[in-house]
Amino acid sequence: MDEIMAGVTQRGQGQAVSAAPEGGHQGAPTRDRGAAWFLRIVRKPRWTALLASAASLVAGVGLWQWLTESHVHLILDFSNIPTPVAVFEAFRVVVVTNAFWRDIYWSMYRIIVAFGLATVVGVSAGIAMGYSAILRLVIAPYVEMLRPIPAIAWVPMAILVWPTTEESIISITFLGAVFPIVLNTWEGVRRVPRELVKAARSLGANRLNVLFHVVVPYAIPSITVGMALGMGGAWFALLAGEMISGRFGIGYFTWESYQLIQYGNIIVGMLTIGFLSSVSTGSIYYLKRKLVPWAE
Amino acid sequence: MRNIGNIDVRGLTLGFRNFGRTNAVVEDFSFKFDGGSFTSIIGSSGCGKSTLLNAIGGHYKPLAGQILLDGCEIKEPTASLGIVFQQHTLFPWKTVMENVRFGPMQRGVSKVRANAVAAKYIEMVGLAGYGDYYPKMLSGGMQHRAEIARALANAPAVLLMDEPFGALDAQMRASLQSSLLDIWKETHVTIIFVTHDVEEAMYLSERIVVMSRDRGRICEVFALDEPFPRNKDKLFASEGGRDLKEKCIGCLAS
Numbered sequence: 186m187d188e189i190m191a192g193v194t195q196r197g198q199g200q201a202v203s204a205a206p207e208g209g210h211q212g213a214p215t216r217d218r219g220a221a222w223f224l225r226i227v228r229k230p231r232w233t234a235l236l237a238s239a240a241s242l243v244a245g246v247g248l249w250q251w252l253t254e255s256h257v258h259l260i261l262d263f264s265n266i267p268t269p270v271a272v273f274e275a276f277r278v279v280v281v282t283n284a285f286w287r288d289i290y291w292s293m294y295r296i297i298v299a300f301g302l303a304t305v306v307g308v309s310a311g312i313a314m315g316y317s318a319i320l321r322l323v324i325a326p327y328v329e330m331l332r333p334i335p336a337i338a339w340v341p342m343a344i345l346v347w348p349t350t351e352e353s354i355i356s357i358t359f360l361g362a363v364f365p366i367v368l369n370t371w372e373g374v375r376r377v378p379r380e381l382v383k384a385a386r387s388l389g390a391n392r393l394n395v396l397f398h399v400v401v402p403y404a405i406p407s408i409t410v411g412m413a414l415g416m417g418g419a420w421f422a423l424l425a426g427e428m429i430s431g432r433f434g435i436g437y438f439t440w441e442s443y444q445l446i447q448y449g450n451i452i453v454g455m456l457t458i459g460f461l462s463s464v465s466t467g468s469i470y471y472l473k474r475k476l477v478p479w480a481e
Numbered sequence: 482m483r484n485i486g487n488i489d490v491r492g493l494t495l496g497f498r499n500f501g502r503t504n505a506v507v508e509d510f511s512f513k514f515d516g517g518s519f520t521s522i523i524g525s526s527g528c529g530k531s532t533l534l535n536a537i538g539g540h541y542k543p544l545a546g547q548i549l550l551d552g553c554e555i556k557e558p559t560a561s562l563g564i565v566f567q568q569h570t571l572f573p574w575k576t577v578m579e580n581v582r583f584g585p586m587q588r589g590v591s592k593v594r595a596n597a598v599a600a601k602y603i604e605m606v607g608l609a610g611y612g613d614y615y616p617k618m619l620s621g622g623m624q625h626r627a628e629i630a631r632a633l634a635n636a637p638a639v640l641l642m643d644e645p646f647g648a649l650d651a652q653m654r655a656s657l658q659s660s661l662l663d664i665w666k667e668t669h670v671t672i673i674f675v676t677h678d679v680e681e682a683m684y685l686s687e688r689i690v691v692m693s694r695d696r697g698r699i700c701e702v703f704a705l706d707e708p709f710p711r712n713k714d715k716l717f718a719s720e721g722g723r724d725l726k727e728k729c730i731g732c733l734a735s
Contacts, residue, residue, distance in 0.1 A: 383540055384570035388584035388635055389560030398583070402574040479574045479615045 267449040275449025284438075289457065291433040292423060295351075296465065299358035300419050307363045307415065308408055311370025316400060328367055336361035336422035340429050354426035354434075361422025362415035369411025373404030406480045409473040413466050420462040435461065485551055486516035486638035486671035488537060492546035495532050495697075503544060506532050507697030510546070512690065516638070519665055519672045521682035524692035525733050530675045531567075531643055533697060537673065538564045538641050550638065560584060563637030563670075567644040569624050571616040577603060577627045578612035584635035602630040605667070606660060622653035626660070633664065639671045646681070658685060662709060679729045683722065684713055691732040700732040 246269050256264040267275065279285045310328070313320040336357050343353035377400050385399045427436030439454030473480075490512045496505040507529040514520050524530045535541050537548055539558040548555045550562065558564075563584075571580050581599035586592065603612055606626040616624055625645060632640055646654045662685065665672055676682055682689045683705065691700040703725055707716060716722045 378568075378570075380566050380568050380570045381572065383535075383538075383558070384564065384566065385572075385583075386540070386558040387538055387560075387562060387564040388631070389587040390583075394587060399572065402572070405574075477574065479617065 265448060267452060271449050272452045275447070276453045279450060279453055288433055288435045288438040289461070292427070292435040292461065295355055295358055295423055295427075295434065296416075296419055299355045299423070300362050300416060300465075302355075303359050303362035303366055303415055303419065304412060306359075307366025307411065308370050311367045311372075311408070311411075312374055312396070312401065312404070314367070314371045315374025315404070316396060328364065331360075332364045332368075336418065337425040340426065343426075344430055350430045350432065354423065354431060357426040358419050358423040362419035365414035365418055366408070366411040369414065370404060370408050373407025373411075374400055376407070377403045402477075405477050406473070409469060409476070413469045416466045416469055417462065420458070420465070424458065484516060486669075487549075487551050488514040488639055488671065488673070489549040489552075490514075490533075490537070490546070491549070493533075493536065493543050493548060494545040495529065495536050495541055496544055498544070505544070505696050507536075510697055510699070512699065512702075514639075514671060514673055516551075516671050517669045518688065519674065519686045520688045520690060521674045521676055521686035522690045522692060523676055523679060523682050523729065523733065524697075525694055526677065528692045528694045529697035530692050533692075534564075534641050534643050534673065534675050537639070538562050560588060560635045561638040563632035563635055563640045565625075565628050565632050565640070565642045565645045567647055569616065569621075569628070571624055571627055571631070573616050576613050576615055577608060577619070577630075580616070580627060581612075581631045581634045584631065588635070598634050599630075602634045603627070605633070605664060606630040622649055622657060625649065625657060629657075629661070629664070633668065633670070636668075637670060639673065642672065642674045644676055645674075647676070647678075654681075659710075661685065666709070679726055679733070680713075680717065682729070683716060683725060684711055689729065691729060693732070701728070703729065 250269050252263045253266045253268040258264055310324055314324050314328075315321070339357050339360050340353075343356050344350065347353040347356060381399050381403065382395055385395045390398060423434070424436035424439075427434035428440040431437035431440075435454055435457055439451055439458070442448070442450035442454060490510055493507060493510040494505055495507040495510075496503060498504075510533065522530045522533070532541065536543060537555065539555045539562060555562065571577075572583070575583065578596065578599055581603055582592075582595035585595040585598050590598070600612065603609060606629050608623060608626050608630065611619065611623065611627075616627065619627065629645070646657055649657065658681065661672075664670075672686075674682070674685060687705060689703040689705070691703070692698070693700045705725070707722075717726065
């Protein structure tokens with residue numbers, strides 16, 4: 186696709202140049218040379234940039250090793266914190282246990298169910314709010330009222346309302362994800378240019394087809410941004426839910442490690458959470474690139 | 482004159498009501514656009530020509546008066562009233578082919594037939610081979626061609642064009658103008674063409690309507706008898722041409 190685009194651009198430039206007066210002939214190549222020069226500057230030190238980041242990480246881990254090994258106690262107390270080597274050891278032990286993978290499975294399961302629900306509910310509510318004035322008046326007050334309440338604040342309510350802890354954790358995770366999705370969908374729908382809608386209407390599309398052929402496709406990039414933000418919110422809420430009322434789950438694993446004085450596992454849990462969260466957010470951006478190639 | 486594609490504007494008032502006060506952009510406008518004719522509407526910016534065109538397309542409700550398409554009042558946008566806007570309005574998530582076949586498919590034409598129709602019009606506007614391209618991969622002029630193809634693929638009775646070539650360079654504009662005339666000759670569609678460019682109006686149309694800034698009043702209607710295809714140099718150099726151009730510009734200035 187890039188090749189085709191380059192071809193079109195070149196053709197376009199060719200026309201512009203041939204139509205332009207003499208000055209245009211000189212202008213274009215200079216600009217190209219300028220761009221190439223700029224790209225060389227940016228691209229050349231790629232491996233040096235990589236090296237700098239790697240060195241920074243190594244230094245960070247080294248500092249951590251030194252702080253923990255020498256039991257530094259200066260405002261922050263490092264005496265109980267495991268060394269990087271100890272954490273790696275803990276990881277090697279825990280990664281072969283069924284319990285560790287079972288915890289990951291439960292967390293992923295909760296995320297998929299809650300996030301799936303949040304996507305369906307959030308996208309529907311956002312489209313309804315953006316497309317119908319009456320539905321906006323009905324839904325908007327709830328969104329505006331409930332949105333500022335952090336998902337963690339729902340924990341006691343959720344435990345009271347739902348019959349099992351499993352359902353309450355999923356509902357908390359759902360609440361962590363749903364609001365960014367609603368708001369970004371709404372925003373995307375609201376921004377649909379009037380001209381696009383008018384063009385579709387003039388081509389004979391009715392209101393429903395305008396919704397599916399114009400409004401929703403236009404909002405998809407915005408919806409995926411909302412989903413990526415929602416995924417972050419979902420993990421945040423899930424961890425809170427698992428730590429407070431969970432059985433199983435990677436948040437539960439981390440909290441349990443603290444209570445069982447398995448300090449190495451705390452950090453293994455934290456790093457696992459970070460990894461899972463960034464993989465799931467990354468997969469949404471991947472999905473976006475697959476879904477909306479025209480927006481890249 | 483054909484018996485389809487006649488637009489009859491009767492005592493049309495357009496504008497908006499604001500706390501009981503009426504602000505008229507166009508007031509008591511009446512004009513007949515014959516089926517198969519090519520009429521240009523010129524006027525300085527803000528005279529309501531674009532509003533008028535949108536109203537004919539069914540996008541604005543008149544405050545008073547009515548617009549008839551072959552005797553039936555236009556109440557909402559329909560497929561018989563094709564519009565080409567000044568801005569790019571191709572759907573960016575559809576390829577050129579998908580954009581052009583959108584109209585026929587909305588009318589329930591099968592995909593195979595819609596593809597055939599779309600291919601025909603894509604070729605007519607000189608975009609053969611670009612069917613699989615997304616709009617952003619095309620130059621501005623090519624996007625305009627695709628937009629014209631999309632409007633034509635619906636076989637509209639009337640083609641409404643709102644300064645469609647306003648943002649193009651001179652060369653691209655000239656080539657699109659001659660393509661438009663070829664298409665007009667081939668399809669016999671009624672064309673109402675809004676522009677602020679006097680020469681463009683003179684080169685393209687059979688009649689020129691000059692609107693004044695005073696609530697869209699019709700200043701003057703000029704008929705051009707010059708047969709098609711016209712030669713631009715000859716047209717603007719001839720005495721009649723120079724005279725007409727001066728009159729138009731005089732009207733616009735007043």
